[in-house]
Amino acid sequence: MTAPSEASAPERIATLRAELARHDALYYRAAQPEISDADYDTLKRELADLETQFPLFAQADSPTQRVGDDRTSGFATHRHRQPMQSLDNTYSPDELREFDARLTKLVGGEIGGGSMAPAGENKTESAGPLLDYVVEPKIDGVAVSLTYERGRLVRAVTRGNGVEGDDITENALTITTLPRELARGDALLAELGKAPLPELIEVRGEIFMTHAEFERINAERAAAGDSLYANPRNLCAGTIKQKDAREVARRRLEIALYAVGHCEPASALPATQHAVQERLRAWGLPGVEKFWRARGADEVWRAIGELDAIRATFAYATDGAVVKLDSLALQREVGATAKAPRWAIAYKFAAERAETLLTDITCQVGRTGVVTPVAELRPVHLAGTTVSRATLHNFEEIARKDIRIGDWVFVEKAGEIIPIVVGVNLARRMSGVYEPPTSCPECGTPLVRIEGEVALRCPNYDCPAQVRARVEHYASKACVDIDGLGEAMVATLVAKGWVRDIADIYRLRREDLLTLGKKVEKSTDALLAAIETSKRAELWRVIHGLGIMHVGAAVAKDLARHFGSLEALAAATLEDFLGPKKESLIDGIGETMARAIVGHFARAEARALLSALGELGVAPTPPTKATSGVGVFSGKTFVLTGTLPSMSRGEATAKIEAAGGTVSSSVSKKTSYLLAGEGGGSKLEKAQKLSVPVIGETEFMQFLASPASL
Structure with missing residues (x-):
């Protein structure tokens, strides 16, 4: 690209700022980025270079001078006591060496610290003093700041714009590994001199989703015929901003904490970053998988290499290494720019990428008729596995990236799990433009696009692909x-025309099933017995199955109870x-x-299906008296918070539901009681504002024993 002149620079700068602003909104607020981190960083670097070259056009609110803003509507905001900044990024060992040289000069030492050239290349040993660093995994998640007052968790806030963020306390409290209260008297604390808990401290870290949980959620979506999520980070970011904490709890998030912001008194903190890590663990807070102490640039580079070698074994996605000055005093001396500290930098690992031939684009039809395009690839080795298919998400993305059958494409693993096509090698292009299908690949019905949706849908309710997905979901x-009614069996039954909807499951005949193979009597009888048993399935299960x-399952339970x-x-x-x-009469709906x-x-x-199910003897088991609201807690809604003295929240929930009550995840005017233990947090504050009665475990047990006291 030709470098802009002073005359053309303003237009290019304006274009880059607008493009970066759009990508910031997609990444931070919508959790739906369109480009890779590397491509985004390239755009930002180009803008920064132009602003340096043409300072007349620099602006204080440029994307290069501010933290990406993750604040969204529907959440209260809270101001950080100490700004929560982002990090400068680099993909270059040479820039890491320059980072070390700048710090060495800033703190008064000689420029040096050794070369950060990869192993095997020439390295220059330092003649001057070496700085001490800590190298930590860069977790690909959502930045969060937790406030503990006198050891109790009172607030969780996103980074936001660095000055203030969204209060996500209620959603953060669904993270089971997040302590509501800092540990006291831990053995390690004793070794650290029995350091007292601070009166107030902001603890910084990352909320993330593990690979295993991401795969579980996508497996459920695949079984239901829904499109798959792209990667754990995007799903985590979307989940933590859900309005319903129950939905957040269903997607099991995790947290790692590795830094501190404001602290009162400051003397409650140790003198180094590595000691901060140890102190956080001593307080019972989950930390990063592993961190390294390194002296000088050569040791930093070796630590980054060690991290790169083992990061695939971590439960979460890591997209780089964070290098920090170890001394907190030196961190304060070095200071920060408007958006990032000068004493830290993130080295980003380049995503493993492969080039291969896109041989075809096939289309999958889900349970609701959504048509999802899939890239069929010439098999290629990528990040430890052989990849032959990759998601294309939707037809708009195909058009945006101008992907065509016969192209040589670049494939990466998003979040190191799902292969995606990230671009096209235009130099090798031989094919014509790809045209999306106009009819369903399964049944030939013309496809439609519903207003407000990106996806194309097959409107034919009897489409075989939709039938298969609906039956698999129900069973x-x-x-x-x-x-016994898994994917293969369902496909066979639909192909033979024996099952055209859910009701047909209950019309299956033994003599037909026996024709499916030799020695199938035992499996046939087991299947028919399971089908018969399902006629009395719990009501919520049938509602969910429709x-x-x-x-989902939780809402189905609410509907069954109501x-x-x-x-x-x-x-x-x-x-x-x-x-x-338009206020909700059923909590959460x-x-x-x-x-x-x-x-x-x-x-x-739907009406015909319900009628057929009834005629075929399907009679779901309604909620028991307890769960249908008959009992000492009949008509009462409880919210639980904090740690109870002698029972878990699960045990308390079971007691409430067994006594006819319901348990909600959020406090509202409809809440009958807040059952509060130690570390009540924001739910306790909200209950007090709304004048919702707050009870402890003792009162709760008295209510169970003596309903008249309610």
Whole structure:
């Protein structure tokens, strides 16, 4: 690219600022980035270079001078006591060496510290004093600041714009590994001189999703015929900003803490970053998998190499290494720019990339008719596995990247899990433009695009692909749990025309099933027995199995408790879900979900299915008296917070539900009681503001023993 002149620079600078602002919004607020971190950093570096070359056009609010803003509507904001900055990035060993040289000069030593050239290349040993560093894994997650007052967690806030962030306390409290209270009297604390807990401290770290949890969630979506999430970081970022803490809890997030912000008194902190790590662990806070102490640039580079060699074994995604001055006093002396500390830098690992031939684009049809394009690739080795397919997400992305069948494409593993096509080698292009399908690849029905959606859909309810996905979902363990009715069996039954909808499961004949192979009597009888048992499945399981949009297992349980039967649920109107001011009448079910439920049962296919299921003897087991609201806690809604003296939250929840009450994840005016233990946090504050009665474990047990005291 030709370097802009002074005349053309303003236009290029304006273009880059607008593009970076758009990508910041996609990454930080929507959790749906369109480009890789490396491509984003390249754009930002180009802008920074132009602003340096043409200082007349520099601006204080340029993307190069500010922290990306993750604040979104629907969350209260809270100001950090100490700004929460981002880090400068580099992909270059030479720039790491320059970072060390700058710091050495800033703290008064001689420029040096050794070369950061990769192993095997010439290195220059330092003639001057070497600085002490700490090297930590850079977790690919969502930055968070936790505030503990007198040892108790009171608030969790996102980075936001660096000055203030979104208060996500309620969602953060769903993280089971996050202590509500700092440990006291730990053996390691004794070794550290029994350092007292600070009166107030901001602890900084990263909320993340493990590879295993990400794969679990995507496996469920694949089974349901839904499109897959791109990577753990994006899903984590979207999850932590959910409005319903129950949904956050279903996606099991984790946290690692590795730094501190404001602290009162400052003397409660040790003198070095590595000692901060030890102190955080002594307080019972989860930390990073491993960190390295390094003296001088050569040892830093060796530590980064060691991290790169083992990071694939970590439970979470790491996209780089963070290098920090070890001395907190030197950190304060070196200071910071408007957006990043001068005493730290992030070395980003380049994503492993492979080039291969895109031989075809196939289309998968999900349970709801969504058509998802998939790249069929000439097999290529990438990040330890052989890749032959890659997600293309949707047809708009294909058009944006101008991907065509017959292209040589670049493939990376997003979050080191799912292969994605990140670009095209235009120098090798031989093919014409790719045209999205206009009809369903399974049944030939013309595809439609629903207003407000990106995806193309097949509107044919009887499409074989949709039938297979619906039946698999209904029979899955998460729903009515029909053992023996897995993906292969369902495909066979649909192909033979024996199953065209869920009701046909209950019309299967033994004599037909026996024709599927030799010696199948035992498995056939087991399958038919499982089908018969499913006729009495719990009501919530059947509701979940119907595949109503937005209705997962937890919502299905709420619906089962509230309505008590399929017939009552199917007859419900919007007025049964929403009050005159559109307020929710069923905790956790808002207008969007209510309209989806009512709309589902308004369809002729749904009504016909319910009628057929009833005629075939499907009679779901309604909630027990306890769960249907008959008991000492009948009509009462509880919210739990903090640590109870003698029982876990799960045990308390079981007692409440067994006594006819319900448990909600958030405090509202409809909450009957807040059951609070040690470390109540934001729920306790909200209950007090709303005048919701707050009880402890002793009162709770008294209520159970003596209902008259309620």
